[in-house]
Amino acid sequence: MKKIKIYKLTIDNQEKEFYLLKRLYEKHLKSDSFLENVMRVRKIIYVANSRDKIRRIKRYIRTQTLSFRPRLVTIGEPLFELLYDNIPPEDRLTKHVITDAYAKIILRHLLIDKRRYLFPSADFSLSPETSDFFLDWIKKIKEYNLHLSYREGEIKYRKDASHFDLANKENRFNERLLSILGKVFTLYEQFLKDNNLVDVSDKSWWVIDHLKPNLLKEYSFYIEHLSILRSIEQNLFRKIYQQSKTVSLLDFFYPFPGARFTTTGIIDGDKEVIEVDKTERECFQEIKLHPFGKKEHEVDAIAKIGDNEGFDKKIVIVSPDIDDYEKIFERIFPRYSMYPPSLSRRKLSQFPVIKTCLAIFEIINQHFRRRAVVSFLLSPYIKLLKEKEKRHIDRITREEMIVSGNDWKRLIDRQAEMSRVLNFIGELTILKSKKGKAFIEHYLSLLDSLLNIKDETEIKPYNKFLEYILSFKREPVVRTIREFGIKDFQRILFSYSQSVKVPIEQMVDERIEMLDLEETSGMNFERVFLIGLVEGKLPKEPQHNPLFSEKLLEEMGFPTYDMLYALSKFNFESVMKSVKKIYCSYYKKDEKGNVFLESPFLQGMEREELISEKDRVYTLLEWQMSTGEIIHKGEVINEILLMEDMKKRALLIRDGIKRLRDENRLRNVKSLLLSSNEFHEYVKKRIDGLSKGISAQGLETYQRCPYNFFLRYIVGIGELEEPEEGLDNLIRGKVIHKILACFYKRRLARKIEKNLLNDWEEMRKIALDAIEELAPGVRDRILLRLELISKDYESLLHKFLNKEVKENINHMLEDVEWKFTGKDVYIKCDGERLGLVGRIDRIDRDNDGLIIFDYKTGIKNNLPSNRSIDEGEHFQFPIYTLAVEKCLEKVIKTAYYVINSKEGISIEERKIIPQELLISNISRVWKEIKGLSFEPKFKSNCATRCIFNELCPEII
Ligand code: SF4
Structure with missing residues (x-):
């Protein structure tokens, strides 16, 4: 009987997933003696394709109630680790093993320390990323066991390396870079030797060199891996094939150009090939192919299908680049109450506390930019300021016009809390000047003094992060970081926090599985979503290599593009042929706007239009785009809509709606909406969104003209349009609002007293800044200065201060620009919750209660009347009253504060209506909105006053 057996299957074999495992149980674990089985199972090693496959195997063993489990490992490091653990203690390594994270630090140190020797000319950029490039090549040299000679020297790792003479080859590689790589390699190896260290590749070779025949001879191996092996793995497997007791392998009938590099292709000696049922099965398959605009749409479609079809069948999602979808899964799935297992672990960099720790680097890089510093200090993990002080920091730093850099010194004369902020900036300035160990120490002590971590869920990631930084204080790392500056540490800590995951407490649904296409060969599925099938990812594009041409790489023993292509195709077909129901999809654009084509593997496959993006509208922009498309009927217009700036886009959409109007298709808006799934579905979504928080202005717009409301709040044309240049009432109004808000924010909880008039200079200064910031042209600025703060005659704001002292003396400033949202303020309409949003210009307090003021800069005649x-034509004050009474306390007065040069300053009080009346008024309007009633309400002044008159079916 031959020692090596190869089971060869067709890739559509429905048994393939556990075929090898079943042979293992049949052969070794069928004894009636428990003890015998226990002894046997300890000597069986099963090499699986991936960690996901191991999870599947464990589940299978559980469901089959099998009592014994072989040792399960994946190819690569876990297999080497398992074998290393079996090497007798006296043969184990006496050197310390370093991970890639530390290897990168060592390389960076060498590059800085020996920069003159390595890079004699100054044109070589020495960025922190350079160490990644060299580490990648050092690993390749070791894993492919290369011995390269070139004109200026040679790179040699082991004595048994096969020699490759580059000097005799055509010069199609970067000789200078190769020579630097040679020097870096030698320095790196010497460093490891001097410090009694080895890296992961060294350890793997150690395992190969120290595997004695008597160790392997007791073991039986089951190997299901079919992939392209590097030299290091080829060496290990050859040893296993020669020395172990028995070997069983899985293989497939598949034309594979790189067979000589695979687990089955490298077998030298005798073998028995067992061909398993070669006939191809006719099995009914349901295949659907959906093109989508974006990745988000692919994920959303999966969730919706899951929702519709139910979870009794597992949902398996496979992609050539599944990591690319990680954030999108996290964002979209929980909306459908789907919690895939991948959500149970999170990268360190995703924890807010670690983000806070890393933000220090960004603050320094951005020269202490105000926004970066303020948002850092507002983080709940920062204990520098008390809650109340935190609220003030934003305001004070704005008022003091702190932008960045030395501006912070201006806080020196402010209150105590600002001096703490100033000290913090000082500490960061010191940190910026430190290097190496001193930097680490200062950084750690800064974190210690700033951070406030109480929550269990944050302590775990923080400890992990801290543990890594603390390891820098140990030899030999501490010596290597002496020249490291802020950029080095930023990169090191960032890449560490990106690569390490920490489990979080999260209920997950085991019926959802996510796999990378490369991990799926040999698995079977019932229902699978194959997503992200775009050219460049399937098959994978070869990466540019600055050192060697493709041809040279192939000669050196690296996998060729043909081989990688065939492997991709094999994995793809293996999934396609093992599933009953397959949803394939690809996206047309990524988040950066790059355009993608479908994978060539999808050629000939029929597209399923049922759930393609044509029927699904997700965002405002898409609705607008499809409006454009429907009207213009062509792909080109879509492209234009996507690429153009907001203003142009708004013009195109306006143009589209104008055509609808001109073609008389807007006669009945409701029937137009109901005639198209896209319109209808989109409008429903927008209305749902509005139900989370609608403003008084929105409701009033609807009351004035439902069609105007439709264009503004549903189509969102207003959102796309940028304000026109030139001084108009809108800008004047904004400037006056801003000045008064700034002025009174400094006076919160203080009473209005006679001496307010003494603060005129302060108001002037605030006004000058606001005019500068908000008025677009020089002429506008001059006009506003004359109107609002001129010294020559009594200016508008001076009049305002007089009015304040006269009418509102002894009022206490309760709040300015007080915001409320639909979360806190809402009413019930037909049993549904309708959120209300708004911002109140000013709330005063007198002896009897609260007074709401709304500044108006237009003329009095336009103010809403009590009637x-x-x-129910106007909602502003009733909604404000409801909000204030719900969140603060009783309102005794509501009034418009008219500030306008033509009519001067006046306060116009309005009545407070009962809440029940407000609720019935709003409910009436809301019902009509939900009923899609959006017909125009024409008035005589429409043609001159409405900005949408060109789009209005009433004016044609
Ligand atoms: S022109 Fe008049 S009727 Fe037409 S949308 Fe504007 S406000 Fe409504």
């Missing part, structure tokens, strides 16, 4: 408030 119109009663009758």
Whole structure:
């Protein structure tokens, strides 16, 4: 009987997933003696394709209630680790093993320390990323066991390396870079030797060199891996094939150009090939192919299908680049109450506390930019300021016009909390000047003094992060970081926090599985979503290599593009042929706007239009785009809509709606919406969104003209349009609002007293800044200065201060620009919750209660009357009253504060209506919105006053 057996299957074999495992149980674990089985199972090693496959195997063993489990490992490091653990203690390594994270630090040190020797000319950029490039090549040299000679020297790792003479080859590689790599390799190896260290590749070779025949001879191996092996793995497997007791392998009938590099292709000696049922099965398959605009749409479609079809069948999601979808899964799935297992672990860099730790680097890089510093200090993990002080920091730093850099010194004369902020900036300036160990120490002590971590879920990631930084204080790392500056540490800590994952407490659904296409060969599925099938990812594009041409790489023993292509194709077909129901999809654009084509593997496959993006509209932009497309009927317009700036886009959409109007298709808006799934579905979504928080202005717009509301709040044309240049009432109004808000924010909880008039200079200064910031042209600025703060005659704001002292004396400033949202303020309409949003210009307090002021800069005649408030045409004050009474306390007065040069300053009080009346007024309007009633309400002044008159079916 031959020692090596190869089971060869067709890739559509429905048994393939556990075929090898079943042979293992049949052969070794069928004894009636428990003890015998226990002894046997300890000597069986099963090499699986991936960690996901191991999970599947464990589940299978559980469901089959099998009592014994072989040792399960994946190819690569876990297999080497398992074998290393079996090497007798006296033969184990006496050197310390370093991970890639530390190897990178060592390389960076060498590059800085020996920069003159390595890079004699100054044109070589020595960025922190350079160490990644050299580490990648050092690993390749070791894993492929290369011995390269070139004009200026040679790179040699082991004595048994096969020699490759580059000097005799055509010069199609970067000789200078190769020569630097040679020097870096020698320095790196010497460093490891001097410090009694080895890296992961060294350890793997150690395992190969120290595997004695008597160790392997007791073991039986089951190997299901079919992939391209590097030299290091080829060496290990050859040893296993020669010395172990028995070997069983899985293989497939598949034309594979790189067979000589695979687990089955490298077998030298005798073998028995068992061909398993070669007939191809006719099995009914349901295949659907969906093109989508973006990755988000692919994920959303999966969730919706899962929702519709149910979870009784597992949901398996496979992609050539599954990691690319990680964030999108996290964002979209929980919306559908789907919690895939991948959500149970999170990268360190995703924890807010670690983000806070890393933000220090960004603050320094951005020269202490105000926004970066303030948002850092507002983080709940920062204990530098008390809650109340935190609220003030934003305001004070704005008022003091802190932008960045030395501006912070201006806080020196402010209150105590600002001096703490100033000290913090000082500490960061010191940190910036430190290097190496001193930097680490200062950084750690800064974190220690700043951080406030109480939550269990944050302590774990923080400890992990801290543990890594603390390891820098040990030899030999501490010596290597002496020249490292802020950029080095930023990169090191960032890449560490990106690569390490920490488990979080999260309920996950085991019925959802996510796999990279490369991990799937040999698995079977019932229902699978194959997503991200775009050219460049399937098959994978070869990466540019600055050192060697493709041809040279092939000659050196690296896998060729043909081989990688065939492997991709094998994995793809293996999934396609093992599934009953397959949803394939690809996206047309990525998040950066790059355009993608479908994978060539999808050629000939029919597209399923049922759930393609044509029927699904997800965002405003897409609705707008499809409006453009429907009207213009062509791909080109879509492209234009996507690429153009907001203003141009708005013009195109306007143009589209104008055509609808001109073609008389807007006669009945409701029937137009109902005639198209896209319109209808989109409008429903927008209305749902509005139900989370609608403003008084929105409701009033609807009351004035439902069609105007439709264009503004549903189509969102207003959102796309940028304000026109030139001084108009809108800008004047914004400037006056801003000045008064700034002025009174400094006076919160203080009473208005006579001496307010003494603060005129302060108001002037604030006004000058606001005009500068908000008025677009020089002429506008001059006009506003004359109107608002001129010294020559009594200016508008001076009049305002007089009015304050006269009418509002002894009022206490309760709040300015007080915001409320639909979360806190809402009403019930037909049992559903309708959120209300708004921002109140000013709330005063007098002896009897609260007073709401709304600044108006237009003329008095345009103000809502008491009657119109009663009758539900105007909602502003009633909604403000409801919000204040719900969140603060009783309102005794609501009034418009008219500030306008033509009519001067006046306060116009309005009545407070009962809440029940407000609720019934809003409910009436809301019902009509939900009923898609958006017909125009024409008035005589429409043609001159409405900005949408060109789009209005009433004006044609
Ligand atoms: S022109 Fe008049 S009727 Fe037409 S949308 Fe504007 S406000 Fe409504």
